[in-house]
Amino acid sequence: MGFRKVPFRDLLSSIVDNRGKTCPTSEKGIPLIATNCIRNDFLFPVHEKVRYVSYETHKTWFRGHPEPNDLVFVTKGTPGKVCMAPDPVRFCIAQDMVSLRIDREKVYPRFLFALLRSERVQKVIEQLHVGSLIPHFKKGDFDKLILEIPTNRTLQIFIGDFYYYVSYLIEVIRRINKTLEEIARAIFKHWFIDFEFPNENGEPYKSSGGEMIDSPLGPIPKGWRIGRIEDVCEFSYGKALKADKRIQGRIPVYGSNGQIGWHNERLVSGPGIIVGRKGNPGLIHWSEEDFFPIDTTFYVVPRVGKSIMHFLYFALKHADLPRLSADSAVPGLNRNIAYMQQLVIPTEQLLRDFENRISIIFDLLQTNSWQNQSLSELRDSLLPKLMSGEIRVPVSEKEVDQF
Template identity: 20%
Template sequence: MIKNKLKDISLSISSGLTPLRSNNEFWLNGEIPWLKTEQLGEKYIYHTNEHITKNALNKTSIKINPENTLSIAMYGEGKTRGNLSILKSPMTTNQACCNVVIDPSKAHYEYIYYYLKTQYEEIRNLSSGVRKNLNSNDIKNYPIRLPSSLDIQFSIANVLKSLDNKIELNNRINANLEAMAKTLYDYWFVQFDFPDANGKPYKTSGGKMVYNQTLKREIPEGWTTEPLTKSCDVVDCLHSKKPDFYNESEDAYLLQLDNITDSRQINLEQKYFVSKHDYSEWTSRIEVKHFDIVMTNAGRIAAFAQVPKGIRCGIGRNITAIRPNNIKPNYFYMSLSGNDIQKQILSNLDHGAFFKSFNVKGIKKLFLTRPIDNIESKFEELISPIIEKRNAALAENAKLASLCDWLLPMLMNGQVTVKG
């Protein structure tokens, strides 16, 4: 391995700027992409949330960064500082982004991207000042370890890129599957055009609708609403002190708020392990399993996910488990994201002195819509394969991410080699 400083293998290293916000000629109808650090973290950045005008480019010192520039967050909220991405189209950035154009005759930009990913904590620790910001000199002088040839760099980057590409493909497949599931649910239970006895769309074909006092809207004749507690068990977490982290067994861990994603999935990249004794105590009320719903009570209020096949674990603080019993589990899962339930959640929030929450008391006040004539079962038959395919892709992604996390530092420090 050859040691260099980042500036020695770069054509340029510079930060951007923010054109004067009050000057409309810099922003109004802008067409030039302008990136902020809040978007950094994904491997590739293709588009930006904001744009500036040609006047901003001509009348300030801001520069357009070329495709394949590495952009590193020098400051930002929470974990943002130290995040990096590859810019996949020419764009400008704000002053919090340090933009590195790698010299292709000396290094491969994707290899440097992966190398810097392994240095996330080390780069963050370079920050200084009250606000803990990085500066461009820190990044310019950051040490880089390079294999002896560009061919080896390229080969290493390709190995890691192939894993990332498969993960991205699965993400795109999942996005399509989730769109299919939502479309199917909306067609049956929002538009009420499920197949009637003659196989025709119910409401469009003149199926009778009646006003429901609980939901304050019409639903098909014969359908009912019932308390969630009639068909589900609602189990609160323990409210004792959070147990210490202790990796005694791979099977003894508690879900934390961060494990429940905004996309309604369970992410187990970071598990909170506890002792077997603590695990036994924290699962005394429930050990969640396939089809159970876990829902956050505070922080990100009422974020929820369905526990996929193969997972059994406990729930940590500020999480409630909901176990469907006398209701089809995937119909129940889809119902939770529907407008009826979401409106009920908002109306049942607990407004505390400092923040809002959605606790067990509020969950037990929710009402579910129950169809008749095996409609729920027929929907379950259609929706289950879609959700199973999504969960399989998520499980594969978790394995690929774990493999990448293991392989990345091994490749970067030379413990694992590939042929150039």
């Protein structure tokens, strides 16, 4: 298999760079994607903690905007992180990143995307970082990144499409899981916030005339009670685990912002709930399997058995624990303050009914998650072998004309 070595910059037809300055934002409008939204485990940029720009700012302030199939590439903070721009593009990009338009005459765009995502190229980019405190990879230094491009165009297309379509399948399964959790959350709200759980006749309780009683939190169904978080669960402290120990094994490791790696030992038997303690205090995460929560988190221990875990998961989300975090250099969640938060506690029978229904959804969520993990491992293990020619692809040496 033949290769040609090409500077990264020579593979680009244009670069959209928006000045490296902070643009004016507004309360609503068009989402403004920042560097935290560009993750190498997602095909497209995610919308996390996004700000917005007005339509006028979108039209007049920026030098340009990403187009479908452009690469959104981070240049500062986490240089080298890259996602594809979806079709249509419904966002604009903030500072510390650029939108790269690929020269299709020189390389198949999806192949370049896969190549930039490869472990080998990511390590090269890391070595090219400039700046000790905040790493950055200036667009003026793109010529320093020399990439090996297969001379066989058909091979480029095979590898690029392989990486893209497996990544797209992973993305679709993620969206299915997001919808499933939204359905479960809607059922929780319908039953325990709106009090429209099915009565003995299968009718919605409140709207069909179910008896309500007064409580400190307003009217609640008869037989229910008001309690505090500490009445139903305990927040136990996670355990310190060095970063170099979070890169191997099969047990998921959780920090305050979600899963951050893998370990070979468990600390908690699943299913379980993780609550952010420091860094991202109050964020709630679910693990169906055994897990290891690190010391920036709490893990939830129910006081009445694991049969209420799904109820606790949504009840804690509804409690909006992030608002209780201390305003300091490193925001933290005070366990005692969290314990004092009141919540409505339904009857044991209704809790069992809810768990029976919701567990079906969560079983499907877990099956999908395992499938995505297998797909990710397959994609990431095959990519370097395809790139190096270790796995030979039966393609014609004749170049194809359509990209």
